Amino acid sequence: xxxxxxxxxxxxxxxxxxxxxxxxxxxxxxxxxxxxxxxxxxxxxxxxxxxxxxxxxxxxxxxxxxxxxxxxxxxxxxxxxxxxxxxxxxxxxxxxxxxxxxxxxxxxxxxxxxxxxxxxxxxxxxxxxxxxxxxxxxxxxxxxxxxxxxxxxxxxxxxxxxxxxxxxxxxxxxxxxxxxxxxxxxxxxxxxxxxxxxxxxxxxxxxxxxxxxxxxxxxxxxxxxxxxxxxxxxxxxxxxxxxxxxxxxxxxxxxxxxxxxxxxxxxxxxxxxxxxxxxxxxxxxxxxxxxxxxxxxxxxxx
Amino acid sequence: xxxxxxxxxxxxxxxxxxxxxxxxxxxxxxxxxxxxxxxxxxxxxxxxxxxxxxxxxxxxxxxxxxxxxxxxxxxxxxxxxxxxxxxxxxxxxxxxxxxxxxxxxxxxxxxxxxxxxxxxxxxxxxxxxxxxxxxxxxxxxxxxxxxxxxxxxxxxxxxxxxxxxxxxxxxxxxxxxxxxxxxxxxxxxxxxxxxxxxxxxxxxxxxxxxxxxxxxxxxxxxxxxxxxxxxxxxxxxxxxxxxxxxxxxxxxxxxxxxxxxxxxxxxxxxxxxxxxxxxxxxxxxxxxxxxxxxxxxxxxxx
Numbered sequence: 001x002x003x004x005x006x007x008x009x010x011x012x013x014x015x016x017x018x019x020x021x022x023x024x025x026x027x028x029x030x031x032x033x034x035x036x037x038x039x040x041x042x043x044x045x046x047x048x049x050x051x052x053x054x055x056x057x058x059x060x061x062x063x064x065x066x067x068x069x070x071x072x073x074x075x076x077x078x079x080x081x082x083x084x085x086x087x088x089x090x091x092x093x094x095x096x097x098x099x100x101x102x103x104x105x106x107x108x109x110x111x112x113x114x115x116x117x118x119x120x121x122x123x124x125x126x127x128x129x130x131x132x133x134x135x136x137x138x139x140x141x142x143x144x145x146x147x148x149x150x151x152x153x154x155x156x157x158x159x160x161x162x163x164x165x166x167x168x169x170x171x172x173x174x175x176x177x178x179x180x181x182x183x184x185x186x187x188x189x190x191x192x193x194x195x196x197x198x199x200x201x202x203x204x205x206x207x208x209x210x211x212x213x214x215x216x217x218x219x220x221x222x223x224x225x226x227x228x229x230x231x232x233x234x235x236x237x238x239x240x241x242x243x244x245x246x247x248x249x250x251x252x253x254x255x256x257x258x259x260x261x262x263x264x265x266x267x268x269x270x271x272x273x274x275x276x277x278x279x280x281x282x283x284x285x286x287x288x289x290x291x292x293x294x295x296x297x298x299x300x301x302x
Numbered sequence: 303x304x305x306x307x308x309x310x311x312x313x314x315x316x317x318x319x320x321x322x323x324x325x326x327x328x329x330x331x332x333x334x335x336x337x338x339x340x341x342x343x344x345x346x347x348x349x350x351x352x353x354x355x356x357x358x359x360x361x362x363x364x365x366x367x368x369x370x371x372x373x374x375x376x377x378x379x380x381x382x383x384x385x386x387x388x389x390x391x392x393x394x395x396x397x398x399x400x401x402x403x404x405x406x407x408x409x410x411x412x413x414x415x416x417x418x419x420x421x422x423x424x425x426x427x428x429x430x431x432x433x434x435x436x437x438x439x440x441x442x443x444x445x446x447x448x449x450x451x452x453x454x455x456x457x458x459x460x461x462x463x464x465x466x467x468x469x470x471x472x473x474x475x476x477x478x479x480x481x482x483x484x485x486x487x488x489x490x491x492x493x494x495x496x497x498x499x500x501x502x503x504x505x506x507x508x509x510x511x512x513x514x515x516x517x518x519x520x521x522x523x524x525x526x527x528x529x530x531x532x533x534x535x536x537x538x539x540x541x542x543x544x545x546x547x548x549x550x551x552x553x554x555x556x557x558x559x560x561x562x563x564x565x566x567x568x569x570x571x572x573x574x575x576x577x578x579x580x581x582x583x584x585x586x587x588x589x590x591x592x593x594x595x596x597x598x599x600x601x602x603x604x
Contacts, residue, residue, distance in 0.1 A: 194422060194423070194424065196420040196421075196422050196424050197424045197426075199396050199418075199420075200417075200418060200420060200424040201441065202396070203394060203395075203396070203414070203416055203417055203418055204413060204414050204417065204437070204438040204441050204494065205412075205413025205414055205438070205441045205442070206440075206441040207441075210440070210441050214440055214441070215426070218426075218427075218428050295427055295428040295429075295474045295476070296427060296428070296476075297476045
């Protein structure tokens with residue numbers, strides 16, 4: 001309270017120049033400390049701009065005669081062009097001028113999905129079992145390590161010799177790849193359960209099976225879902241490789257045909273198709289992970 | 303006459319020296335440090351001449367004697383590494399003494415009759431707060447689980463109300479603060495109405511003001527449910543505020559140095575209690591004993 005006769009001090013709400021400077025410096029410092037992130041719309045604009053730049057470069061640079069003179073590989077005969085690829089893709093889907101692609105897509109997709117499902121289920125079951133029971137672990141560990149160390153791609157010819165160039169061979173290759181990826185993650189997930197959690201469950205009267213089902217399986221699933229995008233991508237790779245090497249039906253076989261005809265347009269079109277399938281499969285697993293692991297802070301994809 | 307359940311002492315001859323000699327020489331005849339209290343009530347747990355050595359031969363506790371009386375709160379304090387948590391595990395049945403015996407009332411044999419709040423988080427991250435509270439029910443036979451559903455739900459609501467988590471019933475653990483998670487761990491342990499509740503430094507990770515608030519809440523629940531509690535803590539203030547008996551352990555391998563009855567009564571307000579002269583005098587007295595053990599422990603480690 002002010003004394004009688006003394007005027008109350010006037011408090012100005014207008015910041016002084018020094019205060020404004022200090023405010024600016026503070027905001028600058030805050031921005032520096034924050035993770036630099038772009039808003040979604042800016043991200044999309046940048047992504048589209050980058051894609052447009054790449055496609056434009058691909059489309060127009062080979063038309064420059066001087067450029068082709070310097071680098072002969074820039075000839076559309078070798079590297080095709082976005083417009084030719086789009087044209088080929090349209091023909092593939094409509095069946096005009098090229099073999100209809102649907103049966104090839106279905107064969108590859110079916111082998112990938114079946115291979116993934118079988119590999120995931122067996123990988124989870126094995127990982128859960130080995131992380132739960134030390135006796136299984138003791139006996140099976142060296143065998144699993146040896147099998148995992150073997151390059152799976154080298155086993156593809158053996159699988160083709162045994163099963164012939166068929167859809168079954170592609171599925172088996174896909175299972176081999178997915179199983180080991182999922183199994184090791186599932187195993188590590190099962191081993192990552194805090195011992196206190198299991199002890200707590202034991203005090204509550206949980207049987208070994210209940211502890212495995214109610215607790216360990218959840219940790220196994222977290223680690224498994226973390227590995228799924230990679231597993232799916234590699235499953236597709238395994239299937240296509242088996243199709244290329246074995247000559248079975250599928251998009252791998254279409255690539256072989258395209259190479260035989262020295263058809264860069266068809267080769268690139270199939271590669272684009274495979275990329276779309278891969279992205280769709282990975283997106284589906286990301287979506288599934290978000291749904292199943294909604295309780296886990298890292299569960300939802302970015 | 304109470305029926306006892308003994309955690310056996312079959313390994314009594316295999317105790318190894320804490321200082322590293324790996325001889326299989328039997329431990330010297332135990333010298334009773336604190337004879338079991340002869341009270342009116344029959345003890346719920348009686349720890350008799352208990353020693354425990356880890357597989358590497360390090361002795362954690364030696365010749366420990368004390369009783370846990372029904373409806374009482376017994377706190378165990380002592381220097382770091384004196385075997386406080388080990389003792390709790392032996393009482394819970396999660397460990398077996400190397401020599402001596404832990405006699406437990408037969409009523410403790412049913413599932414969830416003994417529950418424990420661990421130092422580390424044992425919450426189920428994929429369950430909501432309300433489902434975490436009644437998590438013990440997941441390990442009950444299906445018939446019993448269904449029959450008790452309504453009563454269990456009511457009890458869960460009551461407990462969450464008591465610790466101020468009602469508003470967060472549908473939240474997941476990762477959405478809670480540290481103090482809330484500790485509260486949830488506590489109600490999850492008491493939801494099954496255990497006869498014996500073991501607390502292993504349950505609030506060590508919580509800041510002091512939150513801890514005192516939690517003390518008040520849990521004290522109310524413990525008294526209301528008429529539970530018997532054994533609390534292991536490094537916080538002497540916590541031990542005195544909550545307990546009816548405080549046991550001070552010697553430096554490791556720990557044994558009971560002194561047993562102090564705390565006579566602040568059943569109804570106590572933790573906040574006002576800590577301001578009283580009686581409390582401060584007792585704190586000073588016990589701190590002197592504890593500080594001596596801490597000093598000896600430091601000398602031993604140096």
